Amino acid sequence: MKSRTLAFALAFLSLASLQAVLLGHHSASMFDNTKVMEISGTIKEFQWTNPHVWIQVNVQSAAGVKEWSIEGGGPNTLSRQGWRPTTFKPGDTVSFRINPMRDGTPAGLFVGAKFSDAKTLGRWEAQP
Amino acid sequence: MKPKTFLPGILLLPLLAFAQRGAAPALPDWSGVWQMVGPTVFDTSTVEPPNGRAGDPGVRERPPYNAEWEAKYQKNIDAIRRGVMPDPVNTCGTPHGFPRVMNLPDVYEFAVRPEQVWIIGENGPNILRIYTDGRAHPAPEDMWPTYTGDSVGKWEGDTLVFDTVSSKGFRDEDVIVDRTGLVLSEKLHVVTRMRKIDDTTIEAQMVLEDPVALKSPWRVTKRYRRQPAGTRVYDYSCAENNRNPVTATGKTLTLGSDGKPIDKVVD
Numbered sequence: 001m002k003s004r005t006l007a008f009a010l011a012f013l014s015l016a017s018l019q020a021v022l023l024g025h026h027s028a029s030m031f032d033n034t035k036v037m038e039i040s041g042t043i044k045e046f047q048w049t050n051p052h053v054w055i056q057v058n059v060q061s062a063a064g065v066k067e068w069s070i071e072g073g074g075p076n077t078l079s080r081q082g083w084r085p086t087t088f089k090p091g092d093t094v095s096f097r098i099n100p101m102r103d104g105t106p107a108g109l110f111v112g113a114k115f116s117d118a119k120t121l122g123r124w125e126a127q128p
Numbered sequence: 129m130k131p132k133t134f135l136p137g138i139l140l141l142p143l144l145a146f147a148q149r150g151a152a153p154a155l156p157d158w159s160g161v162w163q164m165v166g167p168t169v170f171d172t173s174t175v176e177p178p179n180g181r182a183g184d185p186g187v188r189e190r191p192p193y194n195a196e197w198e199a200k201y202q203k204n205i206d207a208i209r210r211g212v213m214p215d216p217v218n219t220c221g222t223p224h225g226f227p228r229v230m231n232l233p234d235v236y237e238f239a240v241r242p243e244q245v246w247i248i249g250e251n252g253p254n255i256l257r258i259y260t261d262g263r264a265h266p267a268p269e270d271m272w273p274t275y276t277g278d279s280v281g282k283w284e285g286d287t288l289v290f291d292t293v294s295s296k297g298f299r300d301e302d303v304i305v306d307r308t309g310l311v312l313s314e315k316l317h318v319v320t321r322m323r324k325i326d327d328t329t330i331e332a333q334m335v336l337e338d339p340v341a342l343k344s345p346w347r348v349t350k351r352y353r354r355q356p357a358g359t360r361v362y363d364y365s366c367a368e369n370n371r372n373p374v375t376a377t378g379k380t381l382t383l384g385s386d387g388k389p390i391d392k393v394v395d
Contacts, residue, residue: 026218026372027307027380028183029211030391045385049369056385069384071371076250076362077234080355102211103392107382 023052023073023109031071031099031109039068039108040095046088048075055088055110057096070098072110083121092116097124156286156324158238161359162352165329170231170306171348182307185209189308197311197341200298204309212378213309216302217252219374220366225275225303226295227318229254230332230350235361238330245281245288250361258290265293273314275303287323292316313340328354 041059044067053072058065072078075085088094093116098108112124169175169182171189180187188205207213216222224232234251247256258279265271265278273296281290296303298311305312315338322332329351336346371383375395384390 023183026215026374027208027211027213029185029208029213030380030382033184047369047385050363050365051368051370052372054369054371054385067385069371069382069390071382074234074251074364076364079362080235080359101382101391105382105390105392107384107390 023071026051028109030101030103032102033099033109035100036097036111037100037108038095038097040093041068043088043090043092043094045090046085048085050074050076053078053083055096057094059106066106069107070096070110071107087121088113097122153283155240155242155283158240158324158330160237160357161355161361162236162238162330163234163355164230164232164236165351165353168231168233168306169308170227170310171346173349175308180308183208183215187308189306189310191310191336191346192342192344194341194343197313200311201309204304204311207378208307208309211380214374214378214380215307216304217366218370218372218380219302220370222302223275224249224252224254226256226277226279226292227312227316227334227336227348228303228305229256229276230320230334231306234364235355235359236352237361240288245290250364252366253364258288260288260290265291273297273299277316281320287321290320290322292318292320311341312336312338315340330354 039057039059041057044056044058047054051074053075055070055072057068057070059068095114097111099111100108110122112120112122114120114124166172167181169180169189171191174190176188176190185208193201204213217224229247229249232249232251232254234249236250237248239246239248243261245258245260256276256279258281260281260283263280265280271278271294273294275296277292277295279290279292281288295314295316297314297316299314304310317337318334320332320334322330325331332350334348334350336342336348372380373383374380377395379395381389381391381394
């Protein structure tokens with residue numbers, strides 16, 4: 001029974017991962033959806049809010065630490081795809097694939113995430 | 129009581145049930161939670177490119193516009209390309225309006241009563257009220273354009289047929305039909321036939337007539353798929369944490385966690 005539940009959950013998550021992020025509230029023209037870039041960092045804050053969720057990530061580079069803002073879909077639909085308010089915990093190390101801002105500022109639209117235990121969320125397989 | 133006139137109660141029950149059905153026909157069961165099939169492109173049958181998503185540069189549909197309204201649509205399409213076509217609902221509290229209320233992301237509920245049907249969209253949230261108590265549209269002098277307009281309808285068997293007029297259209301440039309920039313006028317008149325076509329699908333066939341914007345009737349079909357039993361519907365609050373406000377020139381900004389724009393050029 002347990003394994004059936006797990007199989008169902010995996011099937012559900014893999015189905016959910018096929019769905020592109022939809023912004024139900026505003027124009028997404030600030031994000032370049034022809035590009036996928038990868039960043040890795042430490043979760044500073046996960047804003048589980050309407051109309052969209054936001055993941056704040058501190059990214060370390062030679063120049064120092066820079067905070068990135070990653071916008072996702074709405075919490076209602078994301079919750080039905082398996083996301084929870086605890087999906088990204090402060091202090092977690094996570095890699096993200098995002099559609100970056102067209103003007104190069106440190107923000108982007110969520111495409112996929114890979115956690116330190118190698119589990120993935122969203123469209124991780126989308127090629128950078 | 130004479131034995132001849134005695135009818136056992138058990139024989140009366142079907143008669144009573146028949147009498148009740150005669151008085152108020154059984155309404156279809158549209159309970160549960162439903163999600164629109166496909167992207168938030170209003171007319172997926174004419175969208176170009178074929179799998180285009182509303183809001184992506186260059187994506188458009190082919191309504192039977194006259195030249196004047198094709199030009200209005202083209203102007204919006206160009207504004208989307210330049211990143212200066214804000215979605216009016218970005219101003220928190222603005223309803224999506226009719227017919228966009230039939231084209232929402234997130235999920236729907238359909239509340240069916242003999243006297244009225246409510247189409248409840250989680251996103252927005254939005255409500256379309258359809259009066260089925262036999263009333264007509266208000267007299268012209270008692271009616272003014274509103275976002276969702278005025279809808280009256282009736283049941284033809286298992287099909288809800290409703291008629292919508294007096295939606296606000298693009299008059300004040302704060303109602304679009306979808307994020308490709310589609311617009312219609314306040315003279316829009318829509319007849320919608322809505323029916324559960326199988327246990328997991330409700331279909332809405334819409335015929336849109338707009339003597340100001342369209343050369344001929346525009347037929348659009350939307351479908352809604354039943355979600356798993358037990359699915360919950362949640363609050364939607366645009367004002368809770370809107371980090372994408374719109375500037376006076378129509379640019380959608382992105383705010384950092386400190387509430388300040390992170391865009392290189394703000395306006």
